[in-house]
Amino acid sequence: CFETLHGALGDCSCNVDTIDYFNNVKIFPRIQSLVSKDYFRFYKVNLKKECPFWADDSRCAMKYCHIKTCSKESVPGFDGYEEEYLEESPALKYSLDATTHCDQDSDHDPDLGYLNMTISAASQFEIAKWKAYDDSLENFCQCDDKDADAEFVDLSLNPERYTGYKGPSAHRIWRSIYQENCFRPKTNPYQSFPYVLSSDLSNMCLEERVFYRAISGLHTSINIHLCSKYLLSEKKIGFAAPPEGEWGPNLDEFQRRFDPSQTHGEGPNWLKNLYFLYLLEMRALAKAGPYLEREDYFTDSPIEDEETRNAIKNMLGVIYSFPDHFNESLMFNGGTQAATLKFEFREHFLNISRIMDCVGCDKCKLWGKLQTQGLGTALKILFSGRWDSEGDPGQGKLPLRHKSQKRLQRTEIVALFNAFARLSNSIRELENFRSMLSGNMEQE
Numbered sequence: 001c002f003e004t005l006h007g008a009l010g011d012c013s014c015n016v017d018t019i020d021y022f023n024n025v026k027i028f029p030r031i032q033s034l035v036s037k038d039y040f041r042f043y044k045v046n047l048k049k050e051c052p053f054w055a056d057d058s059r060c061a062m063k064y065c066h067i068k069t070c071s072k073e074s075v076p077g078f079d080g081y082e083e084e085y086l087e088e089s090p091a092l093k094y095s096l097d098a099t100t101h102c103d104q105d106s107d108h109d110p111d112l113g114y115l116n117m118t119i120s121a122a123s124q125f126e127i128a129k130w131k132a133y134d135d136s137l138e139n140f141c142q143c144d145d146k147d148a149d150a151e152f153v154d155l156s157l158n159p160e161r162y163t164g165y166k167g168p169s170a171h172r173i174w175r176s177i178y179q180e181n182c183f184r185p186k187t188n189p190y191q192s193f194p195y196v197l198s199s200d201l202s203n204m205c206l207e208e209r210v211f212y213r214a215i216s217g218l219h220t221s222i223n224i225h226l227c228s229k230y231l232l233s234e235k236k237i238g239f240a241a242p243p244e245g246e247w248g249p250n251l252d253e254f255q256r257r258f259d260p261s262q263t264h265g266e267g268p269n270w271l272k273n274l275y276f277l278y279l280l281e282m283r284a285l286a287k288a289g290p291y292l293e294r295e296d297y298f299t300d301s302p303i304e305d306e307e308t309r310n311a312i313k314n315m316l317g318v319i320y321s322f323p324d325h326f327n328e329s330l331m332f333n334g335g336t337q338a339a340t341l342k343f344e345f346r347e348h349f350l351n352i353s354r355i356m357d358c359v360g361c362d363k364c365k366l367w368g369k370l371q372t373q374g375l376g377t378a379l380k381i382l383f384s385g386r387w388d389s390e391g392d393p394g395q396g397k398l399p400l401r402h403k404s405q406k407r408l409q410r411t412e413i414v415a416l417f418n419a420f421a422r423l424s425n426s427i428r429e430l431e432n433f434r435s436m437l438s439g440n441m442e443q444e
C-alpha cells in the first residue's frame with residue numbers, strides 16, 4: 001500500500017513525502033507534548049445523547065468500549081469553563097444580573113421594579129439568544145458540552161485504540177455518512193463498498209471532493225489507530241481481576257485495510273485522504289493562528305499556562321513556515337450556486353456530527369465526536385469568513401480576556417488541537433508500518 005503513496009496529493013500543491021518529513025520531524029513531537037497539557041487533556045462531552053436517526057443501539061457492552069469520566073472538580077481550571085458557561089447561558093447570566101440590580105434599587109416600588117427588571121432581563125435575554133443563534137449559524141457541528149448530561153473525560157486515560165466495534169452497527173454509521181451525507185458522484189450515485197471510487201472524484205466539483213476527502217481522511221485516521229493499537233493478547237493479572245489487554249501494531253490488519261489488492265485499489269487513496277485532511281486542518285490552525293496565540297489557556301496554574309502559551313506559539317511558528325498550505329480561497333466562489341453549495345456543505349457536516357450520537361461504542365463515540373468537532377471547528381475557521389482578515393482593529397495584539405472577543409469556545413479549541421494531534425499521530429504510525437513492512441520483506 002505504500003508503493004503508490006508518493007507524489008502529488010491532488011487538490012493542493014503539496015506532496016506526500018514533504019508532509020511525512022514535516023510532520024514526523026517537526027510537528028509530531030510538538031503537538032503530542034501540547035495535547036498532554038492540562039488544558040487539552042480534558043474534554044467535555046455528552047455521550048448519552050439519543051441517536052436522532054434510528055433506534056438506539058449504543059448500549060455498548062464491550063469492555064474495551066468503556067469510558068472513565070471524571071468529576072468537574074478534578075479538572076484544572078474548571079472555573080474558566082464555568083465563566084464561559086455563564087456567558088453562554090443567557091438565562092443563568094441574566095437571572096444573576098437581575099438579582100444584583102434588584103438588591104441595589106431599594107427606592108423602587110418593589111412590584112414595578114420587578115416588572116422593569118423582568119422586561120429588561122427578558123429583552124437582554126432575547127438579544128443574547130439571538131446573538132447565540134447568529135453565532136451558531138457559523139457552526140459546522142453541534143457543541144454539547146453545555147448539556148446537563150455532558151461529562152469531563154481525561155483523554156489520556158481513554159486512548160483511541162482497537163475496541164472490537166465492527167459489524168452492522170459500525171457499517172450503518174459509515175454507510176449513512178458516505179451514502180446519505182456526503183455528496184454522491186453523479187455518475188455513480190449508488191456505488192457501495194467502496195462507497196466512492198477515486199475514479200468518480202474527477203466528476204465531482206472541488207467542494208464536493210474536498211468534503212468526501214476530509215471524511216475519508218478521518219475514517220483512515222480512525223482505522224490506522226485501531227491497527228496501531230490493536231489488541232494483541234489478554235493477560236490474566238490476578239484471580240478476581242479482569243484480564244488486561246496488551247496493545248500494539250498489527251501489520252496484517254493494516255494491510256487488510258489499506259492494501260490495494262484488498263480494497264479494490266482504493267487503500268492508497270484513502271491514505272492520501274488522511275494527508276489531505278492533515279493539510280486542511282493545518283491550514284485552519286495557521287489561519288486562526290494570531291487569534292489562538294492570544295488565548296490565555298487558563299488552567300489555574302500560572303506556570304503551566306505560560307508553558308502552554310509558549311508551546312502554542314512555538315508550534316504555530318513551525319506551521320506558518322510550511323510552504324504549501326491548503327488553499328480554501330478557491331472554494332465557494334461563484335454567486336448563488338456557491339452559496340447554496342456552502343449551505344449544503346454545512347448541513348451535511350452538521351448531520352455527520354449528529355450521526356456520531358449513534359455510534360454504538362462509547363470509546364469510539366468519544367473520539368468520533370472529538371474528531372468531528374475538531375474538523376467542524378477547522379471548517380468554521382476556513383469558511384465562516386470571520387478569519388479572512390485579521391479584523392479586531394485595535395485589539396489585534398491584546399489577550400482574549402474579554403469574552404465578547406471570543407470567536408471559539410474552549411471546547412472547540414480543545415477539539416481542534418486534539419483532532420490535529422490524531423492526524424499527526426496517524427501519519428507517524430504510517431512510518432512505523434512502513435518500517436515493519438520493509439523489515440518483513442528483508443527477512444523474506
Ligand code: FAD
Pocket residue numbers: 160161162163164165166167170171173174193194195196215216217219220222223226270271356359363364365367368
Ligand atoms: P469499515 O472501516 O467499517 O469501513 C466500511 C467500508 O467503508 C469499507 O468496506 C470500505 O469500502 C469503506 N472504507 C474504509 N475505509 C475508508 C476510507 N478511509 N475512506 C473511504 N471509504 C473507506 N473501531 C475501533 O476498534 N476503535 C475505534 O476507536 C473506532 N472508532 C470508530 C469511530 C467511528 C465514528 C466509527 C463509525 C467506527 C469506529 N470504529 C472503531 C470501527 C471501525 O472504524 C470499523 O468500522 C470496524 O473496524 C469495521 O471495519 P471494516 O473493515 O468492516 O470496514
